[in-house]
Amino acid sequence: MDATSPDKIIVEGFQHFFETADGPVQATGLIDLKIPAAEFVTLVGPSGCGKTTLLKAIAGFITPTRGRIVCDGKTVTGPGRDRGVVFQELAILPWRTVRRNIGHGLEIAGVPKAERERTVARLVALTGLKGFEDRYPHELSGGMRQRVAVARTWAADPDIILMDEPFAAVDAMTRLTLQEELASLTFSTRKTVFFITHSVDEAVFLADRVLVMSKRPGRIKASIEVPRRKAGGRDWESFTTDPEMQAICEQVLRLVRDERMDGAARPGETPDPLKEAS
Amino acid sequence: MSDAKPVRTDTLTWKLLPALPFVALIAGWSIYWLIARPPVGTLPPAWAVTEALWQLAADGELLQNTLASLGRLLLGTTVGVVTGVVGGFLVGLNRRAADFLNPLVVFFNAISGIVWLPLMIGWLGIGTALVVFLIWNTVFFLVFQNTVLGVRLVPPVLEQSVETLGGSRLHIILNVTLPGALPYILSGIRSGLGFGWRALIAAELVGATVGLGQMIFRAAEFHRADIIIAGCLVIGLLGVLMDRYLLAPIEKHTIERWGLVTPSRGI
Numbered sequence: 001m002d003a004t005s006p007d008k009i010i011v012e013g014f015q016h017f018f019e020t021a022d023g024p025v026q027a028t029g030l031i032d033l034k035i036p037a038a039e040f041v042t043l044v045g046p047s048g049c050g051k052t053t054l055l056k057a058i059a060g061f062i063t064p065t066r067g068r069i070v071c072d073g074k075t076v077t078g079p080g081r082d083r084g085v086v087f088q089e090l091a092i093l094p095w096r097t098v099r100r101n102i103g104h105g106l107e108i109a110g111v112p113k114a115e116r117e118r119t120v121a122r123l124v125a126l127t128g129l130k131g132f133e134d135r136y137p138h139e140l141s142g143g144m145r146q147r148v149a150v151a152r153t154w155a156a157d158p159d160i161i162l163m164d165e166p167f168a169a170v171d172a173m174t175r176l177t178l179q180e181e182l183a184s185l186t187f188s189t190r191k192t193v194f195f196i197t198h199s200v201d202e203a204v205f206l207a208d209r210v211l212v213m214s215k216r217p218g219r220i221k222a223s224i225e226v227p228r229r230k231a232g233g234r235d236w237e238s239f240t241t242d243p244e245m246q247a248i249c250e251q252v253l254r255l256v257r258d259e260r261m262d263g264a265a266r267p268g269e270t271p272d273p274l275k276e277a278s
Numbered sequence: 279m280s281d282a283k284p285v286r287t288d289t290l291t292w293k294l295l296p297a298l299p300f301v302a303l304i305a306g307w308s309i310y311w312l313i314a315r316p317p318v319g320t321l322p323p324a325w326a327v328t329e330a331l332w333q334l335a336a337d338g339e340l341l342q343n344t345l346a347s348l349g350r351l352l353l354g355t356t357v358g359v360v361t362g363v364v365g366g367f368l369v370g371l372n373r374r375a376a377d378f379l380n381p382l383v384v385f386f387n388a389i390s391g392i393v394w395l396p397l398m399i400g401w402l403g404i405g406t407a408l409v410v411f412l413i414w415n416t417v418f419f420l421v422f423q424n425t426v427l428g429v430r431l432v433p434p435v436l437e438q439s440v441e442t443l444g445g446s447r448l449h450i451i452l453n454v455t456l457p458g459a460l461p462y463i464l465s466g467i468r469s470g471l472g473f474g475w476r477a478l479i480a481a482e483l484v485g486a487t488v489g490l491g492q493m494i495f496r497a498a499e500f501h502r503a504d505i506i507i508a509g510c511l512v513i514g515l516l517g518v519l520m521d522r523y524l525l526a527p528i529e530k531h532t533i534e535r536w537g538l539v540t541p542s543r544g545i
Binding site: 059061079080081083084085087089091092093094095104105108109136137138139149152153156158 | 433435436438439440441442443444445446449453454457458532535536537538
């Protein structure tokens with residue numbers, strides 16, 4: 001038992017292969033990773049580098065081909081309510097109202113109705129969904145649906161929250177608001193968050209630490225600390241005018257672009273995954 | 279432009295418009311009858327059919343036959359829907375169950391219908407069991423196949439999301455898979471009910487002593503085309519009413535309310 005470990009999530013010697021008709025295809029390179037409790041970690045990397053594979057493995061939806069994942073001292077063997085997931089797709093249930101979607105986790109846990117309603121009301125207020133409690137998801141805008149998905153995960157109160165490009169499908173203006181709200185929400189609830197994104201700005205804005213993944217089969221090639229958020233979270237106005245933050249953005253961007261530009265083999269780079277796999 | 283008046287007229291027009299083909303049919307039939315004067319045993323006029331209908335209603339025969347038919351339809355359809363949905367879930371959720379049951383279902387689906395009749399008369403006798411079996415035999419396959427499709431089309435991410443909330447397998451089946459598959463299940467029930475009516479009338483021709491099918495069959499022996507057409511009218515009307523006042527409200531309060539399908543009306 002390493003329950004005393006400060007690390008909430010430990011990824012150890014992780015490597016994953018997908019079985020296809022043409023044999024196994026390597027989805028990720030060798031990954032070792034430790035995420036301490038209450039840290040907000042974002043992961044950026046080129047398409048198909050295995051970001052989602054890693055997240056799904058931590059969530060427990062896929063069993064690693066090699067290595068293991070330990071959350072709270074226990075090896076992950078399947079999904080569980082200690083690890084909430086906010087999916088890129090709108091994974092809230094169309095047949096439940098906003099209220100019943102947000103309270104779903106509590107309903108499963110058998111929390112009495114009155115207490116459930118209190119938690120739902122608190123999250124409805126926090127996520128700006130007041131007045132929409134009895135609407136069905138199809139009656140809401142994309143941004144509001146994403147808020148419901150976030151609120152549902154928070155209401156179930158997991159220690160760990162995994163987010164897979166949750167704001168990719170909403171418009172740019174709404175995204176800025178959602179990011180600010182998420183920053184203050186995680187700050188006030190002290191969750192351990194693992195957040196995948198394509199956007200460098202988003203990654204730096206939200207994170208305590210940004211991880212950059214190489215192209216497929218992805219490894220973690222860099223880990224960049226972002227100075228601690230001030231109380232009450234961040235806002236985009238001060239973020240875009242903060243030279244320190246902008247310098248970090250540039251650094252991350254350079255690392256990410258490196259991965260996208262060099263199609264040609266470079267010394268030290270991983271060879272073509274398909275060739276390696278066969 | 280956006281006056282309330284034209285909108286209201288428009289709504290009313292669209293409400294009445296579906297009756298137009300029926301009116302045209304009756305008008306064409308009446309005109310043809312007045313010109314050609316076919317023998318009433320072959321084609322009676324519309325007013326003779328109305329009279330026959332009135333007569334049947336007045337002496338209680340219509341009610342008795344209708345209730346007998348509706349009871350069988352309800353029983354056969356209920357058994358068909360329940361077994362179809364349960365079977366569809368088994369096969370839709372479980373690959374092994376699918377491999378095991380699919381050949382069986384395809385095999386028996388091929389010999390569905392009237393083919394069973396001569397055998398079943400010997401096995402079940404003439405009566406409710408026979409009629410219910412024939413209705414079940416029609417409804418089951420339609421509901422089953424639609425349910426399998428519906429279950430398979432529920433996005434896995436919805437089930438996964440509830441898994442991360444701590445939902446058990448049973449909780450997910452009841453709260454995610456079932457409502458997610460409902461548009462297809464209801465579509466299966468709708469076709470099942472329609473074809474169930476057909477099976478019912480066919481089965482009643484030989485397998486019952488009362489019922490709308492039996493009423494039509496007996497009328498045929500006496501060349502009472504007016505009663506035959508009156509029976510058809512009742513069957514068709516009941517079909518429309520059941521769709522409108524049974525299925526359509528269910529759809530309105532579930533899959534339409536949830537935004538899974540766009541709203542539409544009965545007829």
